[in-house]
Amino acid sequence: MTSAIECPRVGLFATCIVDVIRPRIGFAAVKLLEEAGCVVEVPERQTCCGQPAFNSGATKQTAALARQFIDQFEAFDYIVVPSGSCAAMIKAHYCEALADDHEWLERATTIAAKTWELMSFLDEVRGYRPVGIELEATATYHDSCSGLRELGILEQPRRLLKAVDKLKLQPLPGNDVCCGFGGTFCVKYSAISNAIVGEKAEAIDGTGAGLLLGGDLGCLMNMAGKLSRSGSKVRVMHAAEVIAGMGDGPAIGEEE
């Protein structure tokens, strides 16, 4: 186990939105984890953690997806996820979803203990800091709710971003206020979601920052989509991209 900790085998769960919408975040995660001394594997048969089913009340579907995920990932030393809400699903909610099944509950508990959101894993577990990474920009940071409230992710991404040369961080008023994404909420109650993200977009614009960073692609897509629709020039990226030195690439919604 000692060798595993020195050079742990990490299973990267890319998440279903990163897989389809923004593979760059997946590649950034692989790069960062390898730099942090991990042996990274990306299980090819991974799909989704089941969060949409869980939040829709579909318990059977949730449990089935949770069992599939555990089967695919439990052999790793760590499971790392570039999303607070998907990590929280595995860490905090698999035990609820599998509470009725003693054997699976035990496996869910075990996997919960070794699952980490990417930023907190790099910062807390690996003590990682980017070296020689530079981005001349002023960025502001939105703290996505699940990561913040269910996993306590607040300072970890900021510590990593502070090690990026020439990057200035500008505080975002209401950084801990929900952006209105809420998974299926944003399409089921799109008018309410729009009003919430409209206020968020104004707050982001008000900081004067040219770049918005965060740790959850769902929220970032919501804010980026609203910012671009309302004609804002603010660019939006996952913090992992900047920390991995990919901050000079296309932002969310920009042509690859």
Next chain:
Amino acid sequence: MQVGMTSFKARAKSALADATLKTAIDRTAGNAETKRATAVGEFPQFDAARRRGRKIKDHVIANLEHYLTQFERNAIASGAKVHWARTSQEASRIVIDICKAANAKSVTRSKSMLGEEIGLPHALEAAGIERVETDLAEHIVQLADETPSHIVWPAMHKTREQVAELFKSQHQELPASDAIPDLVESARKDLRRKFLNADVGISGANFLIADTGAICTVTNEGNAELTTTPPKVHIVTAGIEKLVPSLGHAFMLLRLLVRSATGGDFTQYTTFHCGPKRPEDADGPEEFHIVLVDNGRTKMRRELPEMLRCIRCGACMNHCVVYRQIGGHAYGATYPGPMGSVLTPVLDGLKQSRELPHACTLNGKCAEVCPVEIPLPSLLRGWRERSWKEGLEPVTVRAGIGGWAFVARRPGLYHMATAIAVRLMRLFKRGGRIAWMPFAGGWTEYRDLPAPPKKTFINAYHASRRGAKP
């Protein structure tokens, strides 16, 4: 309760279109949010107090029979008459019967959400008894012929400019200006004579103290005292979850309640009412009735015990991004916001209110500010599960989630499906964005969607690992 013909979405939409409503909500809720943050910051033991508050409530809920019996015994010993109501109808009938027995023509009411829950305003009107709301905000709501939109600030949906207009059209003593002190003065003059003419005063209770049989009311206006003292009859309506073992426990919870509700250290008026006027008392009611209301609470004790901790501070709604956009009326229920979306399915049935637990982003802020640590997001999710199990979810949602989960459980099929989805999405892209696409209207009506690159991460990653061109 005003669940009308319109749907939640329709009510929300019209609320969203009302810019004045948004101003009104942000002024009051924004102010409450700031003041609460300051008050909590100045109370270093706040988290310890929350844990203790939660323990007190959990203890009482677990031993409800014991404390109810003790409360009833002590209340009767103090000269109160104790009534038991299983349902809202029973509760309002008991109140009306007491009013009729007292030949009441006019009744003053100090704000009580339980009164709203049991439909008391409507019941009094139906019985032909004049109802005078004495809480300033309830007075505003009554003049406007509305229902409360917040459990602490019933008139949160109105700006002071709108209130000034209302007072000018309905008060005998017109306000001198739109300034809040002038508005308050106008209401005070209008209400004062009615206080003294009332035959019955009706209040709620913030706490029922088991070891003395006393009830406690808290207000910032002093209207509860004027409602309950001059009339010959005082009726208290209270949910059975308001019990606490003793005075000390009430004070423990008051420290949490006031800070969480208004950000104050303490309310202006905190009054303990124990039995009717005794011979040596200078004033007080001749009859003191306490109506203990169940209305679904015994059922909640089995199914939602955490929700019985609620002390009705309103912090969850002040901090709710959805409430802050649509206000209380859009929820179409007695209790709005996060706590309301947990309670309404109990009170009105899940079938009527299944949208409410869904109208939430599950961001967790409500649970973070709750002074008695109610896991509101989990409880809301619990209703979603129940709704799914009972087949109340729309066919489109069931088919959508069910179909998606079916595919996600078959990795081979799933990765084929995502590859196809990527190709289809790319048909609609302009530059890096998709401004419109079929079946994505919920998203693209208001926001752009980023166009996916040609290959998914899993495909691209494994292709590059196999030495193929990524």
